[in-house]
Amino acid sequence: MTPQVVAATVGWSAHRQAAQAGADAAASAMERLSSQGPPQLAVVFGSSWFDQRALLQGVRSVLGEIPLAGESTAGEITSEGPVSHSCVVALLAIDGLACGVGMGTGADRTPREAGQRAAFTALQAFGGGRRAGLLLFGDGMVTGYAEVVRGLQEVLGTSFLLAGGMAGDDLRFAETYQYCHGEVASRSVVGMLLGGSARLGVGLEHGFAPISKPRRITRADANRLVTLDRQPAASVYEEYFGADIVRQMREEGLNRQGIAYPLGMQGDAADQWLLRNVVSFGDDGSLACNGELREGAWVQLMIGSRELALEAARRAAQQAIRSLNRTACVLVFDSAVRRRLLGPRHAVLEIARIREVVGPSVPIAGCYTSAEQAPFDAGLSADQLATQPLATQTGSVLVAAIGV
């Protein structure tokens, strides 16, 4: 039976005071939802410039004790487009919705255990009923996120849908924050388990295409790329970018040049490319990337364009809603580097493309993230999903649609 109430609203505030911004955004969302019934869960995205605790207190002062998850951002997203230095609150009310939120701390020291704890506490809070998927809110500063995911999968199963984004801090790479109910933490993972009558649809796309000669990873250590075709990885990078650009990249860290040409690590299928950005250069000629690398895999430099990026957003939105009969709201986890690459005008167009697909009546909330996490093709069945590699990458857009 189709649930009678399938509603979601999004509130936004750019008030300078954190507590007031949180309260205003929550009040705005509540006001719009008032005729539909009380909210059952809240997703909060807050600018990293705010005092995070004050922000969450402001939100909770309006919403009370409902399940809440969220994270700090490198920019926020509403139906109208990208915003900055603000707070976005999404509220959901679906008849028969089941939800559980859990957090695992210490993701930098014991990532697998953190994943297990987040999944376990979310499961405990969830209770019984059909499980649709888990929305992840991670820490953008934790590099070994694959272990966190393994921890989550050990509890929830490998064929379980996991999708989300890693918290951002406006590309300052200092500290990011995760929200779980009234708690604010760093180096943690928060999971929001959704189920009952609710369904979760996910689409992940990046729109980058390979441009260079393929090179084989001959030596890698977790997220450190040591050699390519038995040559120091940095020398291959220098070969394409030139010494000057590489010197700038060594000095500035992740810059526009780096994010415009990420490395693409080929997945199991010929057209699957996991994006990896170089975040720093090692003295031994190695490259530190923002995700794990697999020895023996082929890598190529990838090229992106604004048109390809916009098209990718459209495809991600299509993937997200294709398994839903009715979409209540859409959460967008968009890469912060992508926003930088697109520029202000095209960043607005990107959200407009998503809105064109999901429809103008579906509220959109989201944030710009440090990294995005989802299966390559989340629209597959559970059996097929088990065989799908999980993509944790930077530079993609993840659209998560919640509905029935």
Next chain:
Amino acid sequence: MPYLIYVVFTIGVLATLLLTLGGAWAPQAAGMTLTLLGALGYLAFKAETARRKLTELHRLQAAYDQLDQQTKLIIRTDLELHRTQEELDRRLASLMSLYQLGRQLEVSLRPDEVFSKLDASVVTNFGFSKGAIGMCASLDTLQWCSLIGVSETCAESLKAHLTASGLLKRVLTNPAPQMLRALASLDPAQQRLLDLLQVPAAVVAGIMPHSGPAGFLILGRTSAGAGTSQADEELVAILTNHLAIAVENSALYEETWASRRELERKVQERTRELAEANAELLRLNKAKSDFVSSVSHELRTPLAAIKGYASLLGSGQFGRLATPQGERVAKIEKHADLLTQLITNLLDIARIESGRVTMERRVIPIEEFLGAVHDVIQPQLQAKHIRYTVDRNGVTALVGDPQHLPRVFVNLLSNAIKYTPEQGAIRVGLKREGESILATVSDTGCGIGPEDLKKLFQEFYRANDPINQQVRGTGLGLALVKRIVEAHQGRIAVTSEKGKGSTFSVTLPAE
């Protein structure tokens, strides 16, 4: 291909063996030799094909490498474009931010409010990740107003270092934006500043309106190597200029606001004083009215006696009077009448002013009203042969006090007769105007000068006129008329032209 070589080799060995044996084996050896030759030809063909393919492969490899080289060129060119694009995006964001900030600053009313406008969006749009702005009352004092990405503890350390090292004074003395980069050649005090802010590069600038030092600004970048450029300095210079102008404007506004407040305070004070003076005047006026009323009452009794006895004397009850005596007694009587009228008017004015008299509101038929008035003035009209006309214009009645309202018209008509020469004309006009009746009394008399018009309704005022010097009057008639009209909720006005006549207009409520 290698297997074919083995076959050819095997055939060759067998053919050689058969040829060695000779005899019956010769035909088989010849067949095998032919096969061998065929195989060798095929092998030669295949070797040529393989050689051509290898050449093609080498050519493709070279083309592939060439394409890869071109890819490198494209990437490097594209990277430069990206760099330019990013710089342009940042400049655009900075300019947009400056524009928005400028609009916000326009409505900033206090210097501290001006500095609080520097928020995270301004800092990030300018491409920085940390910022602090403070007010400076002098060259060595600093009070932070806005901190972005800087903790309170860090801000306190920065403040202590800036004042102790004299860096604040140096910046305020030379307020142009200055780049600080973590280089070995950097001044130790400046390096310490970067260390405290935990950034490798920063811009410091003073905010200096014409009135003197107003503020200090520091903006820092956290990303290593992202040093500031000359364009950054220029943008920050525009920003600090904006802020300096806004501080000046806010100071001017504050000054204007203070003046206005002072003016308002003075106006209120004067208004209060005037209100007090007015209350005192009202009190005095009432006291005067009470005094006049009381004195008039006291005067009436002896005056009645004087008039009574003068009348008795004049009637000859106490003996016939000589002609001069009779004339004198008649004068006493006449002046007593005049004095009685004066006292009566004074009493009426006092009563009306004190509110002791309330006007009745009765419908008075116009015929009755005008008839009564006409009866009073008829002898005077006849004496001067004045033409008297009334234009009723359909007005059938007046609403007012039957005792007092005729006095208004008797007074106005008496005055008109007094100042109109013989054979002149007086016209009474009546007209309905909405909810009011407008009654006019016009004459063809000598008219009233503009200087007298203003004071005409004042008590005891008499125009400086030759006729007034001949004709006696109390100077209370028009004052009384005005009070009676106003007590009826009406208005009285006069227009006049010297030598041509006057028109008195009385507006009374119609119902």
